[in-house]
Amino acid sequence: MTTPRLSCPLCRGTDFQQETARQDSRWGLTSHRMTLMICRRCRYVLHFYDKHSIFDFD
Ligand SMILES: [Zn+2]
Numbered sequence: 001m002t003t004p005r006l007s008c009p010l011c012r013g014t015d016f017q018q019e020t021a022r023q024d025s026r027w028g029l030t031s032h033r034m035t036l037m038i039c040r041r042c043r044y045v046l047h048f049y050d051k052h053s054i055f056d057f058d
Helices: none
Strands: 016-024 031-039 045-048
Touching: none
Parallel strands: none
Antiparallel strands: 016 031, 031 045
């Protein structure tokens, strides 16, 4: 069982800046916490709606 490694689809970089964004839904029922992974090389932004779907940092 291997840990998936995130790599940039554009430049194949593996160094990312992690940002967390909160996005409230239009109907006010739920609020999504979104994780943004920003490539440090080309600034390409990957969006994730569930942090745990990427990999475990801790
Ligand atoms: Zn990149």
